[in-house]
Each structure stands twice: as structure tokens, then as C-alpha cells.
Amino acid sequence: xxxxxxxxxxxxxxxxxxxxxxxxxxxxxxxxxxxxxxxxxxxxxxxxxxxxxxxxxxxxxxxxxxxxxxxxxxxxxxxxxxxxxxxxxxxxxxxxxxxxxxxxxxxxxxxxxxxxxxxxxxxxxxxxxxxxxxxxxxxxxxxxxxxxxxxxxxxxxxxxxxxxxxxxxxxxxxxxxxxxxxxxxxxxxxxxxxxxxxxxxxxxxxxxxxxxxxxxxxxxxxxxxxxxxxxxxxxxxxxxxxxxxxxxxxxxxxxxxxxxxxxxxxxxxxxxxxxxxxxxxx
Amino acid sequence: xxxxxxxxxxxxxxxxxxxxxxxxxxxxxxxxxxxxxxxxxxxxxxxxxxxxxxxxxxxxxxxxxxxxxxxxxxxxxxxxxxxxxxxxxxxxxxxxxxxxxxxxxxxxxxxxxxxxxxxxxxxxxxxxxxxxxxxxxxxxxxxxxxxxxxxxxxxxxxxxxxxxxxxxxxxxxxxxxxxxxxxxxxxxxxxxxxxxxxxxxxxxxxxxxxxxxxxxxxxxxxxxxxxxxxxxxxxxxxxxxxxxxxxxxxxxxxxxxxxxxxxxxxxxxxxxxxxxxxxxxxxxxxxxxxxxxxxxxxxxxxxxxxxxxxxxxxxxxxxxxxxxxxxxxxxxxxxx
Numbered sequence: 001x002x003x004x005x006x007x008x009x010x011x012x013x014x015x016x017x018x019x020x021x022x023x024x025x026x027x028x029x030x031x032x033x034x035x036x037x038x039x040x041x042x043x044x045x046x047x048x049x050x051x052x053x054x055x056x057x058x059x060x061x062x063x064x065x066x067x068x069x070x071x072x073x074x075x076x077x078x079x080x081x082x083x084x085x086x087x088x089x090x091x092x093x094x095x096x097x098x099x100x101x102x103x104x105x106x107x108x109x110x111x112x113x114x115x116x117x118x119x120x121x122x123x124x125x126x127x128x129x130x131x132x133x134x135x136x137x138x139x140x141x142x143x144x145x146x147x148x149x150x151x152x153x154x155x156x157x158x159x160x161x162x163x164x165x166x167x168x169x170x171x172x173x174x175x176x177x178x179x180x181x182x183x184x185x186x187x188x189x190x191x192x193x194x195x196x197x198x199x200x201x202x203x204x205x206x207x208x209x210x211x212x213x214x215x216x217x218x219x220x221x222x223x224x225x226x227x228x229x230x231x232x233x234x235x236x237x238x239x240x241x242x243x244x245x246x247x248x249x250x251x252x253x254x255x256x257x258x259x260x261x262x263x264x265x266x267x268x269x270x271x272x273x274x275x276x277x278x279x280x281x282x
Numbered sequence: 283x284x285x286x287x288x289x290x291x292x293x294x295x296x297x298x299x300x301x302x303x304x305x306x307x308x309x310x311x312x313x314x315x316x317x318x319x320x321x322x323x324x325x326x327x328x329x330x331x332x333x334x335x336x337x338x339x340x341x342x343x344x345x346x347x348x349x350x351x352x353x354x355x356x357x358x359x360x361x362x363x364x365x366x367x368x369x370x371x372x373x374x375x376x377x378x379x380x381x382x383x384x385x386x387x388x389x390x391x392x393x394x395x396x397x398x399x400x401x402x403x404x405x406x407x408x409x410x411x412x413x414x415x416x417x418x419x420x421x422x423x424x425x426x427x428x429x430x431x432x433x434x435x436x437x438x439x440x441x442x443x444x445x446x447x448x449x450x451x452x453x454x455x456x457x458x459x460x461x462x463x464x465x466x467x468x469x470x471x472x473x474x475x476x477x478x479x480x481x482x483x484x485x486x487x488x489x490x491x492x493x494x495x496x497x498x499x500x501x502x503x504x505x506x507x508x509x510x511x512x513x514x515x516x517x518x519x520x521x522x523x524x525x526x527x528x529x530x531x532x533x534x535x536x537x538x539x540x541x542x543x544x545x546x547x548x549x550x551x552x553x554x555x556x557x558x559x560x561x562x563x564x565x566x567x568x569x570x571x572x573x574x575x576x577x578x579x580x581x582x583x584x585x586x587x588x589x590x591x592x593x594x595x596x597x598x599x600x601x602x603x604x605x606x607x608x609x610x611x612x613x614x615x616x617x618x
Contacts (some may be wrong), residue, residue: 064375092339111403113376119374120403123394129364133371133379136356141375160395163364210451251453 004087007052009029010219016086017047017219018279021248022272023095027105029268031098034107037258038076041183041243042150043217046071048222049148050083052231058088067145068118068134072127073181074108075150075260080117081105089116125158127151128178132167135176135236146230154186156197162207168236169208174234177229178209181216183245187259188250204238216241248275261276287494287523290482291511295475299515305594306320310473313451314412318343320455321410323379325351331459334369334381336362341471342382342412362387366395366407373405378459384418385411385427385468389434391610400464403438408458409434414444415555416588417505418471419596421588427468431503434466435533441486442533444468444554446507447477448529454483461486465512472593474505489536495525498611498618499543502553503529503562506581506602510553513607524611532562537569544570548616550578553607555597557580577617579610 008016020043028034050056054067071080078098085092090104097103104113108122119130131149138145155161168176180200185189192198204211210232214221222241229237245259246252249271252263263271308358325331325347335357339345348355357481360364362383369379388396388411389568400407414427434442443458443465445451451469451530458465465486483490489501493514502510507528514524525543529536544550550570563580570576581602588600597603 068374119371120399123398125363126367126370126395126399129367129395130371130374132364132366132377133373135371136368137332137372137375137377140353140377143375160361160363160367163358163361164367167358167361167364167368 004051010223013047013051013219015279016051016054018275020047020079020082020088021275023086024078025249025263025268025271025275027081027095027098029260029265030096031100032262033099034262035075035260036076036263037185037245037252038073038152038181038183039079039254040247040249041245042076042181043073043247044217044219044222045150045179045181045241046083048219048226050087052223053226054148055145058116061089064166065143065145068131070119070131070149071109071121071156072125072149073124074121076227077109080109081114084114084116090114098223124155124159125160128161131176131178132164132173135173136171137176138179145175149176149178151178152178153181153184153191154199155184156180156200157195165204165207165209172234173236175235177226177239178236179239179241181243182240183243185245185254185256185259189256201240204240208235209238210235211238211240213240213242216243217247248278250274253281289492289494290478290490291492292477292479294604295477297306299511304512308475309576310475311448312471312473313448313469314342315443315470316448316451317410317455317467318346320452321347322350324456324459325354328378328459330376330378332356332372332377332379334358334365334379336360336383336387337471338383344382362392366392367399367409370395370399370403372407376456378406378408380408380410382410382412384413384425385430386413388427389430393433397437401439404439404463404591406462407464409464410469411467412469413471414468415470415504416583416596416600417555417593419593426588428558428583428588430468431532431554431556431562435560435565439463440533441465441531442468443486443531444504445530446504447474447530449478449480450477450482450484450528452570453482454530455575457484457486461520467472468504470505475508477495477508477511484530487526487531487534487536489529489531489539491525492528493524493526494558495523496547497523497616498551499525499547500551500553500607501527501540501543501562501566501610503532505555506553509602509604510607512604513611516604516608517611522611522615531560532565534564535569540566540569541574544574544576549611550574550576551581551607551610552578553581553616554603556582558584577614579614581607581610
């Protein structure tokens with residue numbers, strides 16, 4: 001494996017994001033099942049975390065002082081698996097085994113099967129609370145690690161998200177950052193048609209969180225926001241990242257059906273070509 | 283002394299088992315209080331132990347832990363889902379969280395977190411559930427955890443303990459703290475007699491014969507263990523000699539002691555303050571049906587919700603008293 005230059009420059013992050021998008025398409029096409037839309041919308045966020053922001057050691061995935069990452073919207077795990085593999089936590093050959101019997105790569109992530117997965121996820125509305133627990137424990141143990149949690153905008157309809165929101169501000173957990181992948185779509189329909197979460201930013205501010213809104217596909221904005229969140233003191237940060245579901249694949253973008261559908265081989269080839277072409281133009 | 287059929291039961295208890303005012307005379311305490319005392323002792327010894335509450339710390343008395351170890355006590359308010367998932371997060375870092383609430387909320391309200399974020403990843407979270415069974419009587423049905431043992435038993439890899447008395451409850455909390463992995467501890471709101479002395483041999487997964495007997499065996503847990511002892515006395519007066527087994531761990535189940543009892547007595551009665559479906563009676567029936575079909579009868583809450591009422595009147599109305607266990611034994615003996 002070629003040596004990665006970590007922390008990556010914004011330019012390298014963009015290239016890595018394209019690689020990860022290609023992995024996602026390949027994995028889900030091969031598995032014939034999975035969730036491409038929400039994996040692609042979260043790709044730039046996850047890439048910035050794993051290749052620039054997070055204090056991690058792929059050779060020592062359970063390093064006690066590591067930053068923690070939780071993909072609370074666990075169905076988007078292809079993006080997580082790809083980032084971990086590209087970062088060197090496990091061999092990339094596993095990516096082709098997604099959802100297969102005996103694979104370490106379950107349909108939703110299992111912390112006991114995959115090196116680098118900090119928490120099992122899948123049932124929505126758990127991850128932010130788990131992050132609260134990790135952040136409280138870190139403070140108690142006088143560790144300075146940071147806890148990063150990506151939640152979905154649809155997931156924010158779960159009541160437990162708001163239980164977690166209250167507790168994050170009660171305990172002033174500035175070692176915790178939540179990032180909302182605001183891609184506007186969920187399984188059945190548009191989030192704000194089905195069960196509106198707006199005004200989302202006002203809600204998080206009212207709950208006492210340091211809240212910022214960014215373009216979730218601008219690597220520059222992502223890096224600035226993540227760095228700002230890490231150094232912010234006195235409250236947890238919520239980054240509302242405005243994203244496009246299916247980002248990078250024209251026929252998937254903003255199309256609800258691609259929440260949980262696998263592309264066939266021909267569709268996948270078309271997607272890979274688009275992603276590579278875009279990446280070359282950058 | 284050689285005629286004494288009891289094992290590990292305190293002599294002071296044995297002496298008054300036939301007394302009409304047994305419950306007035308016997309020293310009693312709610313096992314939730316035993317939990318709260320023990321967690322203080324464990325917290326003293328092990329800095330990894332933290333206690334999580336959901337606005338019932340005054341009731342469970344974990345507020346004592348909060349006073350002594352404020353930095354290791356976290357009250358989540360009325361938000362059990364958040365509490366259990368946060369407990370999972372703490373456990374990933376090596377802390378040993380004891381998350382405390384009532385059985386209905388632990389086993390129902392927050393069950394998704396208990397299943398998916400605690401048991402599936404096998405995280406080292408201890409679920410301390412008070413108000414198990416129908417015996418939080420006065421509060422009524424919404425606060426009666428009458429199916430917690432059934433629900434928790436159905437989760438893969440679960441360890442489920444329902445101690446009978448304050449002595450064994452303290453031992454159960456210690457054992458849970460030393461055990462690696464999730465443990466569900468079921469405690470009573472109401473006082474139960476201190477049945478055992480310090481020689482009680484508590485091991486997770488090992489039931490204990492507390493009365494020898496050859497005609498039938500009563501397998502019981504939690505607050506129906508004492509009712510089973512009282513039933514044994516009533517039966518002894520009729521010339522029926524029953525074994526009583528304290529089956530404090532419903533999962534993993536001590537199949538050896540059950541099959542031994544079935545082989546040696548040929549008649550089994552189970553007694554639990556839990557719905558009849560999926561709890562101790564079901565667990566014992568499964569073992570017997572698959573290995574040694576034996577005449578048996580389950581004493582437990584039937585297909586009904588209970589109601590508000592004082593402890594003893596309530597368990598009597600819903601068929602969980604010593605007299606019901608006596609009737610069950612007599613019925614099984616006819617089928618032996």
C-alpha cells in the first residue's frame with residue numbers, strides 16, 4: 001500500500017473521497033444490496049475525519065487515547081468500511097465481502113468483527129447517546145480524545161436523539177461533536193415532507209449546542225468546521241452538513257429510491273466513470 | 283440437627299417459618315436497598331464503576347452513591363433510552379456502568395438499546411432493575427415489571443439474575459461486577475425476608491437447594507422463594523416432604539439441578555412473580571420436556587395484568603402465595 005500523507009491536504013482529501021465513493025459503488029453492486037444514497041452523502045465528512053482530523057492508529061485500533069467515531073446512521077456503513085480499509089485498518093479485499101455469510105462486514109456495522117469500528121450501529125437513535133457515554137467517560141478518565149458522531153436527518157425524528165441533545169448540553173461535553181448528514185431524504189420520502197425537522201439549527205441552538213451550518217460537500221468548509229468543533233469550549237458542537245443524497249452519481253442524486261437499492265453492473269460502471277471523471281476535473 | 287432439611291437458611295428464619303405472623307417477625311429489607319448498599323462498597327474498591335440513574339435514584343437509593351462519588355454518578359433524567367445507550371458508550375472505554383431504573387423501563391422502554399447497543403456488542407453494562415414483578419403493588423400495572431425476566435431471557439447472550447433475599451442480592455451485585463459482559467439484575471421494591479447467612483454459596487448460573495425433600499421439588503426465584511419455604515412447611519405438616527431450590531439465575535439455567543430434582547422427586551412446581559410466559563416456569567419446562575418429561579405445574583402471574591394493592595394481598599389475589607404453591611404441589615403429586 002502506498003504511504004498516505006496524513007493529515008491530508010484538502011486536495012488529497014478530495015481525491016480520497018472519490019476513491020471512497022468508488023469503493024461504495026463497487027461494494028454495494030457486488031453485494032447486490034446496501035444503502036448507496038446515504039453513504040455517498042456522508043463521504044466527504046467521513047473522509048475529512050479519517051484522513052485529517054482524527055487521532056487514530058490503524059495498527060492499534062483499540063488504542064485507549066484514540067478519537068472515537070460513531071456512524072449512528074449505521075446503514076451507511078459502506079462509507080465507514082471503505083474509509084477504514086483505505087486508512088489501513090484492514091485489508092481492502094474484505095470490501096468485496098460486504099453482507100456475505102461469514103464476512104466481517106455486516107449489513108450494519110459490528111464493533112466486534114471489524115478493526116476500527118468503535119461502536120455497533122444500525123438501530124437509529126442510539127449513536128449520539130453512545131457518544132455521550134464515551135465523552136463522559138473520557139472526561140472522567142482525564143483523556144483528551146474527541147468523540148465524533150454522524151447522525152442522519154431522518155434519524156433526527158427519533159426521540160432519543162433529543163434525549164441525547166439535552167444531556168450533551170447539561171454536561172457541557174465539548175469533547176463531543178455531532179455532524180448531521182442533512183441530505184433531505186429518508187426511506188419513504190423527503191424528510192421535511194414526511195416529518196419535518198426544521199428549523200433544525202434553531203432546535204440544536206435552543207438545546208444548548210454550538211451549532212454551525214456548512215456545505216457538506218465543500219472539503220474546505222468541512223475541515224474548517226471540524227477543526228472549529230474540536231477546539232470549541234463549553235458546549236458540544238452540532239455541524240449541520242447540507243448534503244446531497246447520492247452525491248457524485250448523477251442518477252442517484254436526490255432520488256429517494258437510491259436510499260436502499262443496489263446498482264446493477266451497468267449502472268455501477270456508469271457511476272464509477274462519473275465519479276472518476278469528476279475527480280480528474282478537480 | 284441431622285433432621286434439619288434446610289440448607290443455608292438462617293436458624294432464626296427456620297424457627298418462625300410456621301408462625302402465623304412470620305412476615306411481621308422476620309427481619310426484612312427490599313433488595314433494591316441491598317443493591318444500593320453493595321454498589322457503594324464496590325464503588326469504593328473499583329474506580330471503573332459508575333452509576334447511571336433516570337430520576338429514580340431516591341427510590342432505588344443510588345442517591346447515596348451520588349453523594350459519595352458525585353463524579354462517578356450520572357443522572358440522565360427521565361430518559362431511559364439515552365441512559366442505556368450512554369452506558370454502552372461508557373463500557374466501550376473500560377468503565378463498568380450500573381444503569382439503574384425500574385424493571386418495566388429497563389426491559390420495555392429501553393429494550394432496543396438494551397438489545398442492540400448492550401447485548402449485541404456484549405458490552406460490560408450492568409442493568410440494575412428495581413420494582414420487578416407485580417410486587418411494586420401500590421403503584422399499579424404501569425410500574426409492575428411482570429414480564430422483565432421473560433423479555434431479558436429471550437435476548438441472545440443475556441445473563442439474568444433474580445435474587446431471593448438481601449443476602450444473596452448483595453452477592454449477586456458483587457458477582458455481576460466481577461462478571462465480564464452484560465448482566466440483568468432484578469430487585470424488589472418491597473421488603474423481603476433476610477433468608478440466608480453469609481455462607482450462602484452464590485455463583486452465577488448455579489441454583490441452590492435450600493431445603494432437602496424427596497416427594498416433589500419447588501423451583502423458585504426472587505420473592506417467591508420465601509413463599510416456597512412457607513409452602514414447604516405447610517406441606518410438611520401434611521406429611522409431604524418437598525425440596526426447595528433457589529434458582530436465582532434464570533439464564534444461564536442450572537439444568538443439572540433441575541434434572542436431578544426431576545429424577546429424584548418426579549414432581550416439579552415452579553414459582554415466580556412473573557408472567558407465566560417465558561420466565562422460570564417456561565425455562566424449566568423446556569429443560570424437562572427435552573430431557574426428562576416430568577409432571578409439573580407453573581405458579582406465576584396468569585394471562586392478566588394485576589392492579590394496585592398492598593404486597594401480601596396482591597400476591598394472594600394473583601395466585602402467588604404459599605397456599606397456591608401448596609395446591610400446585612398437591613395437584614402435581616396426583617399426576618406423578
